[in-house]
Amino acid sequence: MMLLWVAFGVGPVGCEQLIDFDIKVAPSDDRTRRFTVRVREDWAPIGAARLVELVGAGHYDGCAFFRVIRRFMCQFGISGNVTKQSLWRRRPIGDETTARGSNRRGMITFAHAGKNTRSTQLFINLVDNTRLDKENFPPIGEVVAGMDVVDAIRATGEGAPGGPGPNQGLIQRRGDAYLLENFPDLTRIIKATIRRPPQLFETATTTTPPRLPQIVEAPASATSESASRQMTGAIQFAALAAIFFAVVSFYVGASLARHRRSGPALLDVESPLVPGRSGAADKES
Ligand SMILES: *[C@@H]1O[C@H](CO)[C@@H](O)[C@H](O)[C@H]1NC(C)=O
Numbered sequence: 001m002m003l004l005w006v007a008f009g010v011g012p013v014g015c016e017q018l019i020d021f022d023i024k025v026a027p028s029d030d031r032t033r034r035f036t037v038r039v040r041e042d043w044a045p046i047g048a049a050r051l052v053e054l055v056g057a058g059h060y061d062g063c064a065f066f067r068v069i070r071r072f073m074c075q076f077g078i079s080g081n082v083t084k085q086s087l088w089r090r091r092p093i094g095d096e097t098t099a100r101g102s103n104r105r106g107m108i109t110f111a112h113a114g115k116n117t118r119s120t121q122l123f124i125n126l127v128d129n130t131r132l133d134k135e136n137f138p139p140i141g142e143v144v145a146g147m148d149v150v151d152a153i154r155a156t157g158e159g160a161p162g163g164p165g166p167n168q169g170l171i172q173r174r175g176d177a178y179l180l181e182n183f184p185d186l187t188r189i190i191k192a193t194i195r196r197p198p199q200l201f202e203t204a205t206t207t208t209p210p211r212l213p214q215i216v217e218a219p220a221s222a223t224s225e226s227a228s229r230q231m232t233g234a235i236q237f238a239a240l241a242a243i244f245f246a247v248v249s250f251y252v253g254a255s256l257a258r259h260r261r262s263g264p265a266l267l268d269v270e271s272p273l274v275p276g277r278s279g280a281a282d283k284e285s
Helices: 002-009 045-056 082-089 130-135 147-152 168-182 200-206 222-261
Strands: 018-024 033-039 065-069 073-076 107-110 122-125 139-145 188-195
Touching: 018 045, 033 045, 033 147, 045 107, 045 139, 045 188, 065 168, 082 168, 139 147
Parallel strands: none
Antiparallel strands: 018 033, 018 188, 033 139, 065 073, 073 122, 107 122, 107 139
16 A cells, blocks of 8 residues: 555656546436546646636536547536636646646547637547547547446437537537526536645655664764674665565556556547547447
8 A cells, every 4th residue: 555655656647636526417316426536737738727727616517418429538627607608618738748648448538620629628538549640639638437337428429410419519609598497417527626745755755764773782982883784784775775676566567557458559439529430439339
């Protein structure tokens, strides 16, 4: 457990942020369920900053998952409040200059309508959609807990006019008035909250190391005292080296395991932005 905490702290993200999304799968549910996203500034700093800004402004509170296509992705982020939505939509962000990360299952990414048009809409990959990597869809975070909750989000099928789901243009124009009237059963976000985890790495390094048992008798002279100090230093160094080695092994192991888990990419599903193209995902199994 301790090792896990240390591993988090020395991860590639300096000040990592987690966002908790509390959702109601069905409006009649009396409980909320949670999934948690880890923001990845190191993958896409511009988009990551916008996500944090939007969550801080409460933009995603009450948002519906309006385009949920099984074995592809689920899309959300248009505010039901038309005024609010149009304010953000008029402030799109620029594309990333360097983008890392890949649209594998669980990765969260901004939708867009061409160059420099990312504003508020996000999607979570329900399967590996690595072909999107080449289409200017850099992931900005990853679901680190509650992927089963993401999987439970209600499917809508493709949006109108191409499919039975909500029409994006109408959501932008009429907001919740349109959605509640025509699609009252969509899964909705109740609240999205930024969670600042304790500074685990600092905690791990700044707390005084546990006292090691004395290995020599109380020094009789100054020289034996310094010898004893050197000895203790060597043991502390060995202990730190062992922890470092364990952390590195943990990381390598985890990354290998993730590689093994990811199956073959579904190469022929719809892009989040191309409603007309029909996916071949369902033919695959
Ligand atoms: C919609 O958003 C605007 C701008 O933030 C706000 O002034 C207004 O009160 C909101 N309307 C509702 C019904 O919440």
